[in-house]
Amino acid sequence: MLPWSLRSAARRLAAATRAAGSAAVAAPAPWQERPPAVEDREERAAVWEDDHWPRRRPRRSDFSCTTKASTDHSGLTRQLLDFQHDTVDETDGGYDPFSQLKERFTDFKQRNYVENFTNYQKLAEQQTPEFMVVACADSRVCPTSILGLQPGDAFTVRNVANLVPPYEHGASETTAALEFAVNSLQVPNVLVVGHSRCGGIQALMSMKSKKDDRSSRTFIRDWVSLGKSARLSTEAAAGNLSFESQCRHCEKESINSSLLNLLTYPWIEERVKEGNLNLHGGYYNFIDCTFEKWTLVYRPGLEGGSKYAIKNRSTWS
Template sequence: MEGYPLEASTKALALERPGSFDPVEAIKHGFLHFKREKFDKFPEFYEELAKGQNPKFMVFACSDSRVNPSHVLNFHPGDAFSFRNIANMVPPYDQTRYSGVGAALEYGVKHLGVGLYRCSELNCKTNLTVECILVFGHSLCGGIEGLMSLPADGSTSTDFIQDWVKIGLPAKNKVLAEHENEPFPIQCKHCEKEAVNTSLANLLSYPFVRDRLIKGTLALKGGYYDFVHGRFDLWGLEFRVHHDLSI
């Protein structure tokens, strides 16, 4: 409903059960702060965004509320095309499963800056604006802890989570082989990084990603944000944790 006042559109929601946390007020004040301090102060910037998006980054990040790639890396609106899920995982190419990830990846790599239908007309030879895919791992990841805790017999106790994190089993197996005698929290820390490498390897199974890598128009990077110590590690496509950058 274009132009519909925020107060009116959320009036019915405000009648829901009261509590110490008021989601309607939080949303309202958050938006009003954004509009006052950003949207209204920088109209030219938002006018440019209305013309289209040409991000240079595509970021796969975790849904963890403590980990916001735009906040950590100082990305602004329009800088990064983002996809977030449990444990920032990229599954192997499979048109029958995980289509949400595949659709986001295909759109980011093939269609941004062109449009979904014009890309087919142009054979995707122009305006391939995403130049780097970053898989953004982080410390104290609950999804990785769940992966490392998977029962050896393959049984599951969740509807979706355990099946999803099995994408990272190659990382878990590598960690157990190399760090068998380490304490569980240390194994999880190793797996948080190795799971990023597993996702980087899985990206190569997507033909449109591999094609652009061969052409030299796309880079793949792994990142790890330690929010406990305020550190960020970045590495390239070597399938091991090798730090090109450590801050």
């Protein structure tokens, strides 16, 4: 315990500190002071400048401060939800790319949806498609229009050059769609659709045989390189033909390559062996509007000869 003299000195020091703090709070800062009451505005300004120059109000940069980012996003979310968007009924007078789509949607609703209302109500509850379709993203190749597919007929995924990566490639939008279609929807058919004058196949055939320089790699080149085996087969079988002919050969060869890649997925191979899943290839030639179709036969227990064969090949024209 402190002696009485030290305790008394400590109390006096604390009292003096509180008094000094109160005075500091009470005294206005230089920039908070007000000029004397002078009626004339110009004279008042002169008095203010004479009394306070060169004083100035501190800038924000005079202070060092640390801003702590908030981890609570509820405020921003609430602002976005509460924000009232202005609605504009008319365009700025230019071309509206959605006007034709609106007309088509209205026509679809009246001619298709309303007339088949019961069927659409069933589809709203569940889907049981007959096909899983892997098609190219090319705007000229729409499997729904070409094959007359209706809502509920096919679970579809489209990518550049209609490629199916092998199982070891890992996750992608195509593999995720295949997994859902085969395991969850249990589709009985998978159809890979290629087409004429495919830009993705042209990019594949344009790649050099030697390893490309890393600086020249792009998303497209990395993706179409999945069809390397089809390109090598094409070069071996049709290397003496023109580039256009090689591309057409590779367009069909890449479909078969994708069909073989499908069998690298354990759950696809199992269903094919059980006879619950069929793998098909299709080739749409939009130059003369023909469609070739074939089915892959998988015979894993066959000794001698190929385990794969093609059946039911036909051309629709």
